[in-house]
């Protein structure tokens with residue numbers, strides 16, 4: 001396949017190697033035994049394998065993926081990256097990730113097209129504005145960049161938005177995180193995959209994990225579509241399917257799996273150079289480097305595993321987008337898709353140990369785990385390597401659902417993505 005990037009783009013980003021969309025490896029046959037198995041070849045699983053090999057010196061690692069690398073949510077999301085969460089624990093978690101994003105292309109020697117074009121959360125009511133002010137102040141106290149924009153400042157940055165008095169959803173102001181932005185999702189997957197492969201990690205596609213092998217309360221390995229594979233430690237990062245897998249080890253995770261969908265328009269000339277999100281009307285929009293408007297919807301209310309989503313949800317999102325951006329009313333849709341996200345009761349993830357020794361879970365990222373990809377992988381690798389959480393992910397253990405020490409970001413961090 002032809003290289004997607006021009007020679008000039010490669011030079012500009014200072015990359016040493018040819019950057020191809022084709023994987024540079026062939027999926028190997030699994031060995032009988034590994035030191036660490038990671039279940040799930042999405043961005044999180046690949047990042048965990050990469051940091052385990054690079055920072056913790058673990059040599060004998062396999063990532064087992066039931067489909068192809070990046071076939072899950074990692075390449076189905078709207079790629080919004082930000083760290084402007086309300087609570088200290090969440091802000092530290094997502095800011096840890098944002099800092100890793102800022103050096104990721106150099107770190108992986110692969111251009112992930114991380115673009116810090118800023119993320120704007122628009123307020124339509126007085127209560128929205130009070131929540132925005134509270135969150136911006138909390139962000140500033142935690143060292144996270146955040147400003148409040150007036151309607152005029154919003155209009156200067158986003159000429160397409162309707163801030164007029166007749167707008168159905170009046171624009172009263174916004175929070176803005178200048179360091180937020182977007183990245184190229186499949187490049188993130190390939191970047192981590194290639195870097196992990198270079199460090200000797202076996203990336204095994206078409207290898208579905210059926211259940212965990214547990215003896216006397218300790219993990220011994222996994223049964224897969226390619227037979228049993230043994231390991232002393234297993235980290236599970238199988239977004240959307242974690243609770244089903246956990247149940248095979250007798251663990252009940254507080255997760256619900258829901259379809260979440262998005263769409264892109266036909267390609268247009270550049271017209272929007274930031275990310276605009278609205279919590280109240282549940283609509284998010286940015287413009288990709290290809291010119292498509294990327295629009296995200298909310299989750300379907302029912303639980304399910306269909307990678308599509310209900311038409312009425314996307315219809316609601318589009319009517320809200322057209323109210324806010326009337327000039328987009330005649331733009332045509334190019335394609336729509338869905339993914340399965342697993343959601344916790346407090347809208348924050350679980351990254352930690354389980355009561356089965358050597359079995360760890362990184363799950364429950366809901367609608368917002370893409371931004372966490374490097375951070376989650378980094379912290380998950382630390383947790384597996386030390387058999388103990390890093391201080392940043394310690395508050396995100398499974399135990400919080402027993403002790404009641406929830407970190408509830410529901411409605412607090414502006415919007416879900």
Ligand SMILES: Cc1cc2nc3c(=O)[nH]c(=O)nc-3n(C[C@H](O)[C@H](O)[C@H](O)COP(=O)(O)OP(=O)(O)OC[C@H]3O[C@@H](n4cnc5c(N)ncnc54)[C@H](O)[C@@H]3O)c2cc1C
Pocket residue numbers: 039040041042043044045064065066067068069070071072073074075076077078079080081207208209210237238239240241245260261262296337338339340341365366367368369370371372417
């Ligand atoms: C439409 C949509 C929009 C989104 N928008 C955003 C956004 O703007 N910003 C943001 O931060 N987040 C967003 N998200 C959420 C984000 O995509 C996810 O939280 C994140 O990608 C999770 O990464 P992951 O690597 O854990 O999961 P995945 O990429 O889903 O990887 C998990 C992998 O596990 C594999 N797997 C499952 N079961 C098994 C098994 N039994 N054996 C082996 N492998 C298995 C799957 O095939 C999959 O490849 C969005 C999600 C969707 C669906």
